Amino acid sequence: MSSFFLKNFAPRWIIFCCDIILITVSFTCSFFLIEHLSIDVHDLLSLLPALITNLVVGIFCIGVFAIYKGIIRYSEAKDIVRIIKFAFLQFAIWVLLFLVDTNHLVSGVVTFPLLVINLFAVIFVLVAFRLLVKEVYFMAQARPNPANRTLIFGAGMMGQITQKVLQQDAKINTTLVGFIDDSQYKIGKKLEGLPIYNAADAAQLGKLFKSKRITHLYIAIDKLSVDRKIALTDLCAPYKIRVNVVPHAKQWSGGLFQKNQVKEMNIEDLLERDEIILPNDQSKSDYTNATILVTGAAGSIGSEICRQLVGYDVKKLIILDQAESGLFDLEYELRQKGMRQGIQVEVASVRDYMRIKKLFVAHQPDFVFHVAAYKHVPLMECFSSEAVLTNIFGTKVIADLSMLHSVKKFVLVSTDKAVNPTNVMGATKRVSEIYIQSLNDRIESNTEFITTRFGNVLGSAGSVVATFKKQIAEGGPVTITHPEITRYFMTIPEAAKLVLEAGRIGKSSDILLFDMGKPVKIMDLATRMIQLAGFVPGKEIAIQCTSLRPGEKMYEELFKDSEEFAPTSHPKILRAKKCSDTNPNFYSLLIKLEAAAIAHSNEMIAPLLGKMLPEFKHAPNKIVKKPLTLEKIDKLPFSKS
Secondary structure, three states, X not given: OHHHHOOOOOOHHHHHHHHHHHHHHHHHHHHHHHOOOOOOHHHHHHHHHHHHHHHHHHHHHHHHHOOOOOOHHHOOHHHHHHHHHHHHHHHHHHHHHHHHOOOOOOOOOOOHHHHHHHHHHHHHHXXXXXXXXXXXXXXXXXXXXXXXXXXXXXXXXXXXXHXXXXXXXXXXXXXXXXXXXXXXXXXXXXXXXXXXXXXXXXXXXXXXXXXXXXXXXXXXXXXXXXXXXXXXXXXXXXXXXXXXXXXXXXXXXXXXXXXHHOEEOOHHHHOOOOOOOOOOHHHHHHXXXXXXXXXXXXXXXXXXXXXXXXXXXOOEEEEEEOOHHHHHHHHHHHHHOOOOOOEEEXXXXXXXXXXXXXXXXXXXXXXXXXXXXXXXXXHHXXXXXXXXXXXXXXXXXXXXXXXXXXXXXXXXXXXXXXOOOOOHHHHHXXXXXXXXHHHOOOOOOOXXXXXXXXXXXXXXXXXXXXXXXXXXXXXXXXXXXXXXXXXXXXEHHHHHHHHHHHHHXXXXXXXXXXXXXXXEEHHHHHHHHHHHOOOOEOOOEOEEEEOOOOOOOOOOXXXXXXXXXXXXXXXXXXXXXXXXXXXOOHXXXXXXXXXHHHOOOHHHHHHHHHHHOOXXXXXXXXXXXXXXXXXXHHHOOOOOO
């Protein structure tokens, strides 16, 4: 019997047959009550036409309200309402038949009191049947001494739905211990038979975690501040409690979410600031019926830009990259998401002028989002000629052709490392910024050239988060270059939104970036990621410090001092106008730089960049490992365990 209830769903015809049997039994019992619990064979024979009539009426009413189509173990209030409507329709039809039955074929046996009793009896037996099946299902799927002892944070509607989803999933081994909530009105009460504990009292919550042997916590609140998430995660870390986040209500289907939509709390949720939200409605109108070119489309940011454009009514989306496997996967994904028409895949290098020229002639893009670039600082110190050829002269190819073909807007994806650069990668991005800004001054230019600057993008290929995840999975140690180093962070969706918003609100020579809050210490990031993985920093996973890598800064800057600020239509987007301190020999040095890069004379690259950018302070460093002791770990924030 247990295996029967653990199957996915009972066939609809079984539920239909059960309902028919129940309404027949209900009608018979109602007749039995009317006859004062005493009937004989003659009464049963006289009842037969009424039973057949009731069967026909019942089948018709079941068909009208389709009460058999619901999944019984998911039954809720709306299913009960549907049963009540069914019963009243059946009652109304019976009353009508009772009034028009002049030959007394049925009305001789059926009385109005019988119909009233049957009305309530039908509602009772159909609802009771569903509740009984639901209860038996949960009893059948119960496991002795389940390993996962769970609390739900949020004793509201989302909390109730989370409880329902967890209880209905036979594949997980979970015991729900109760709810926790910040509301003083709810604390001490019960919800669905489970107690509601105080989430605001950290000391009491810690005792609860320990006494109830909690292993999992589900956050079932749509809007929970980042500070509250951080505090909750820190509280759970010493007990190795896995924190899971229930998806936003907008992602639910049919009033429920799927178990696979629940995700474990990750570092992106703990950026020490709330996610930056941009409305899509206005951007959609700007890109309607437009042809858009995205270079570097197979990368983390480029692919996310393309994903967000799926919901826009664009005429054509040209996805360009050298990585053919990445492009193949991206095209398949975009088509699966609904963009069946208008995708144009282009395998090409942004450094190939003739190839890109043919592309512009063929497609005539309206917007260009230039994402393609080399970005890894230490590697570009070793391969500086490649950084120059791609980041500077690849950008020059795309920008020159954009101007030549009167592209509406060209958006360059740059980096905060371009501000007062100390490495070749940052210097090449700064030269790219200066070059595209200079194109705005050309009389023949009808294109608006805009720059977006990013901080570090969490989850992008080769990011520090990806490195830390790999090191943690391998058992450590987690390596950081300096315990005091800080960085600005943003998520991949935020980065893509900024690029699209720049294409909408950006003007000639604008430099746009998000207000990313305060910079995050990499040590805090490493410590928190170890905790989220369920380990104790410094004990189970070691942290090692090395010296700064070649060209690496202790901290990053967002704007140069000489760049003028101006407001934008969004309070979280910062704008700066280009500065006027460009090197007068910039273009002559650019020619020499190209020659050196083509010849792969790496030793000439940094000196030439230094002449072009007076602020470029190239300072390579030697790497020396320096273990971080447990005593030092304990003094750092977020390492309370």
